[in-house]
Amino acid sequence: MSEPVQQIRFEAGAWVERRDAGPLSEAERAELEAWLAQSMSHRVAYWRADAAWSSADRIRILDSTGADRPARTALPAILKIAAALVLTATLAAGAALYTRAPADRSYATPLGGHEAVSFSDGTRIELNTDTALRARMTTRERVVWLDHGEAYFQVKHNSARPFVVMVAGHRITDLGTKFLVRADQGELRVALVQGRARIDTADKWMQQHSALLAPGDVVLATTGSMSRTHESAKALANALSWRRGLLVFHRTPLAEAAYQINRYNREKVLIADRALDALPISGTLSATDPDQFARVLENIFGLKAEKKSGEIVISR
Amino acid sequence: MANTTDTHPGHGDPPGADAPMNASEIQAWFVREVLPLEAILMQYLKRVRHNRADVDDLCQEVYVRVCEAALQEAPRSARSFVFTVARNLVIDEMRKEQVVPIDAVADLEALNVAAEIPAPDRSLIAREDLRRLQAALDELPPRCREAVVMRKIEGIARRDIAARMNIAEKTVARHITEGICALANALYGDGATRRRP
Numbered sequence: 185m186s187e188p189v190q191q192i193r194f195e196a197g198a199w200v201e202r203r204d205a206g207p208l209s210e211a212e213r214a215e216l217e218a219w220l221a222q223s224m225s226h227r228v229a230y231w232r233a234d235a236a237w238s239s240a241d242r243i244r245i246l247d248s249t250g251a252d253r254p255a256r257t258a259l260p261a262i263l264k265i266a267a268a269l270v271l272t273a274t275l276a277a278g279a280a281l282y283t284r285a286p287a288d289r290s291y292a293t294p295l296g297g298h299e300a301v302s303f304s305d306g307t308r309i310e311l312n313t314d315t316a317l318r319a320r321m322t323t324r325e326r327v328v329w330l331d332h333g334e335a336y337f338q339v340k341h342n343s344a345r346p347f348v349v350m351v352a353g354h355r356i357t358d359l360g361t362k363f364l365v366r367a368d369q370g371e372l373r374v375a376l377v378q379g380r381a382r383i384d385t386a387d388k389w390m391q392q393h394s395a396l397l398a399p400g401d402v403v404l405a406t407t408g409s410m411s412r413t414h415e416s417a418k419a420l421a422n423a424l425s426w427r428r429g430l431l432v433f434h435r436t437p438l439a440e441a442a443y444q445i446n447r448y449n450r451e452k453v454l455i456a457d458r459a460l461d462a463l464p465i466s467g468t469l470s471a472t473d474p475d476q477f478a479r480v481l482e483n484i485f486g487l488k489a490e491k492k493s494g495e496i497v498i499s500r
Numbered sequence: 501m502a503n504t505t506d507t508h509p510g511h512g513d514p515p516g517a518d519a520p521m522n523a524s525e526i527q528a529w530f531v532r533e534v535l536p537l538e539a540i541l542m543q544y545l546k547r548v549r550h551n552r553a554d555v556d557d558l559c560q561e562v563y564v565r566v567c568e569a570a571l572q573e574a575p576r577s578a579r580s581f582v583f584t585v586a587r588n589l590v591i592d593e594m595r596k597e598q599v600v601p602i603d604a605v606a607d608l609e610a611l612n613v614a615a616e617i618p619a620p621d622r623s624l625i626a627r628e629d630l631r632r633l634q635a636a637l638d639e640l641p642p643r644c645r646e647a648v649v650m651r652k653i654e655g656i657a658r659r660d661i662a663a664r665m666n667i668a669e670k671t672v673a674r675h676i677t678e679g680i681c682a683l684a685n686a687l688y689g690d691g692a693t694r695r696r697p
Contacts, residue, residue, distance in 0.1 A: 188557065189556045189557045189559070189560040190556065192560070193681055193684070194677065194678075194681060197677040197678070197680040197681045197684070198673070198674075198677045200677075200680055201673055201676045201677045201680055202673070204651070204676075205657075205658045205673065206657075206658070223564075224564045224567050224568050225560060225561075225563075225564050227523075227527075227567070228530065228560065228563040228564055228567055229560070231527050231530055231531055231535075232531075232535060232563075232684055232688065233680050233681070233684050235531040235535060235684075236680060236683045236684035236687050236688065237652075237680050237683065237684075239633065239683075239687055240633055240652050240683050241652070483654065484654065
């Protein structure tokens, strides 16, 4: 413990910076080798700085050259503790069979809003942007009607009082889970992260279909059809990033990214050039800051962003 | 990897526990298994050393000792090994000073508890990392952050950063070096000690 550690760490950081800046000359390489050979303390400090600087890649906003490294986003703590279900529903106007069912209490958020509601049974519901739901919590039943938007459910399981979410004519029954439900235009998306849940739906001939979901399963359902796919934990976690006010994109087509950010803001991002729709973008951005989104498109992708009557118009 | 009895990466044990590791294996093991323990190690050291100025040095010394030992024999559990080394080191320091604070012994016992706490889920660490990185970036001095963002996020060459910021390339290098040190402390440290003196 002769050299002060701050000194060593600074020197290690300087070497990491030097290597990052460009190829080392023969002399520099020898100098670095010699410095590292001097002590384990130097090596350890170098490994630490190098690991930190590499990890910082994750704050990089990536371009479309494909030279990216996927952001390692992980599941929120709450999801790891208990079972979770991610559910996305897209409602066509008039498709919701259950919307006229009575409900005890209504909750709603405006565009860009995010609110949490706690119930006496320990259940907690978080509402994302532009969401409306009604909840009936009685001693005999627990039913939530998601009229539109997106909500994250952390359900205290009770087999005597099943927890049911009604959305777009489908019924999701919690079998010991926490789950997220989203509802925006024409389809229902149920993704189970952990635990179990069942989805029941009726097709247009009123045939009943039922699916039991395992972790990672994603069920896409529209009025009359249901399909199942599988998603990575990372993709599911990204779908939950709104809980932190963030949107996580990983090689997401620009049109889809714009659609996502527009869910949160009055000021809409409009992609004026169809050729840009498929441009893949990656990064973590604030859900409620379309200006930041526009700046990234300008600075990183060299696109043009113009404000025109309450819209941000993106073009080349 | 010279090891043929390789275990799954990312699990608690280094590859082929017991066998000595070569230099690059030690680096990978250190980054994967030891660095994530820094925050809890620092908390422990601060507690038993009563926030004395030497905790950073002790932390570094723990790293040196575990890596040197791994050259001889790979520890089965990085976590319990790191804390055993830390404990011995602290005891050595106390002996040197010939002063043992009354509660230090009790705190040393608490170490066993610290070593028992299950490691947080890796994916949680990853998520926490991103938050820490973003916070660390926000906390950098403005010129330093500007340089780091241009280099890391926008991928601009050092020479061009210098031109844009109208400063010497050497100054850019220093800004980025300071950024690297701050990011490392933010990522691995316990969130209390920052900036270099």
